[in-house]
Amino acid sequence: MSVKHAKPNFSKSQVAETVKRLFGLTASEISSLPSYDDQNFFIDPIEGGKYVLKIMNSEDSKNPALIEVQTHAMSFLHQNGLPAQSALPNISGQLMSLGRNRQKMHNVFLIDYCDYGSQKYLVRLLTYLPGTTISKVPITPQLLYETGKMAATMDTILQEMVHPHLAVLERENFIWSLSNLPLLEPYIHLLDGNPLEKVVKSVLYQYKTSVTPKRCNFRKCINHGDFNDLNVLVQPDGRDGHRISGILDFGDMHSGYYIHELAITIMYMMIEHPKPIEVGGPVLAGGKFPSPQRS
Incomplete structure (x- = not known):
């Protein structure tokens, strides 16, 4: 460093x-x-x-x-x-x-x-917030539902926040914002022939051709930006399950979109789930993230 x-x-x-x-x-x-x-x-x-x-x-x-x-x-x-x-x-x-x-x-x-x-x-x-990271407990459909609900509630509440320096969240070249995905292109060469290189290039192409043109229809909000498996704390709920007891690390906060928080949340929960394809439904159901505005 x-x-x-x-x-x-x-x-x-x-x-x-x-x-x-x-x-x-x-x-x-x-x-x-x-x-x-x-x-x-x-x-x-x-x-x-x-x-x-x-x-x-x-x-x-x-x-x-x-x-x-x-x-x-x-x-x-x-x-x-x-x-x-x-x-x-x-x-x-x-x-x-x-x-x-x-x-x-x-x-x-x-x-x-x-x-x-x-x-x-x-x-x-x-x-200090008590609990253990969500990465260390079974990721049940109910916990995924609660995770989606918490992420959506958080972004909705932050929309009401007032502060004289809110403009600093317009982090134009912030590489961790999904709005700035093309900033990853200069790093593709590091894959150096890895089979994932083709996948990454395809994702970036799809983003620029399919997502960027429609971004004006997305609903804006303030993103936590790092709602991951190590930044969400849970505790036993007394019913053989877990409840969310803490949200950590707001260092990646930025102006973004509800759909970005949803994507980040689903991705990190997929990492911890034995069947990643089953993650998206419960997270989306719990969150009820606002749909993109129609033009």
């Missing part, structure tokens, strides 16, 4: 110091949690409560307006009854802290980091 997009590499002792200094909490337990390009830690302080300390990678830390909107979206969903995390203010009342060196200047917290030189990282303390 380049310095430009450096993933944090904080030790547990640095995390303990950070939590104490920024949030006034004394951690009795610290454990690392999975993350793609950020750094996440489970925090159990002696003062009570359970939290997740999220340290953003250096590149995303350069866009605090985007992180602010993501944080607001989580809180908005939580206020509307969905199991999303919310951020806790630090001792100065801020929801985010920007750090580099071990100093404090004008309410900007600076945290030491050595591996990639002098880098800044946004830090948030989030509420």
Whole structure:
């Protein structure tokens, strides 16, 4: 990974110091949690409560307006009854802290980091959501139904969200948006003769010829963008099944379409299902995603 997009590499002792200094909490337990390009830690302080300390990678830390909107979206969903995390203010009342060196200047917290030189990282303390990832439980038709319902409800609620920086979600060259699928073309050569190369080229061609011309008829919304098998938490429902207990990781949020959230949800649930072809029906039935507008 380049310095430009450096993933944090904080030790547990640095995390303990950070939590104490920024949030006034004394951690009795610290454990690392999975993350793609950020750094996440489970925090159990002696003062009570359970939290997740999220340290953003250096590149995303350069866009605090985007992180602010993501944080607001989580809180908005939580206020509307969905199991999303919310951020806790630090001792100065801020929801985010920007750090580099071990100093404090004008309410900007600076945290030491050595591996990639002098880098800044946004830090948030989030509420901890109980549960296990949906990838670790049987994917029943009922759970697929609930997953579709949750994804659709989430996007519908986010349509009502108001924030002065919503425009930052218009991520024109964001490679994880399904609106930007053609951005994958420069990477096709990496398949280098793999049988999948022909499939990928066919999918991209079909997208450009069949999907792009009709996109103006799709209903717009704000997409979570990464409603995957590791970002959905579940707990036993007491009836030999599971209910959704948490929605994680809003880092891929962007302006998109209901149909895109549906496609992403179905794809990730197919990965976990022994019979992938059986996934789409229950997800769509649960979601009742709005149909494309007719011209």
